[in-house]
Amino acid sequence: MKRLANPPSRRDRSLRRTAWCPDALLAGTTDANRGGERYTARHGELAAAAGIAFERLARPLGNDWNKVLVQRRPR
Numbered sequence: 001m002k003r004l005a006n007p008p009s010r011r012d013r014s015l016r017r018t019a020w021c022p023d024a025l026l027a028g029t030t031d032a033n034r035g036g037e038r039y040t041a042r043h044g045e046l047a048a049a050a051g052i053a054f055e056r057l058a059r060p061l062g063n064d065w066n067k068v069l070v071q072r073r074p075r
């Protein structure tokens with residue numbers, strides 16, 4: 001069996017499997033800052049390449065998802 005020079009990554013294989021679902025959606029939850037904007041753009045590119053819809057989920061408040069999640073954590 002011949003091996004591919006550049007086999008698809010685990011991420012790419014996962015996106016391809018997901019694309020078989022007719023209502024597949026890649027939902028991004030990035031922070032509301034420049035880094036988050038870069039990640040959102042990349043997520044959109046990956047989804048488009050796989051033929052999957054992409055949506056960026058709005059954070060409930062603030063600009064940092066981690067802070068939101070830590071505040072919601074039960075104590």
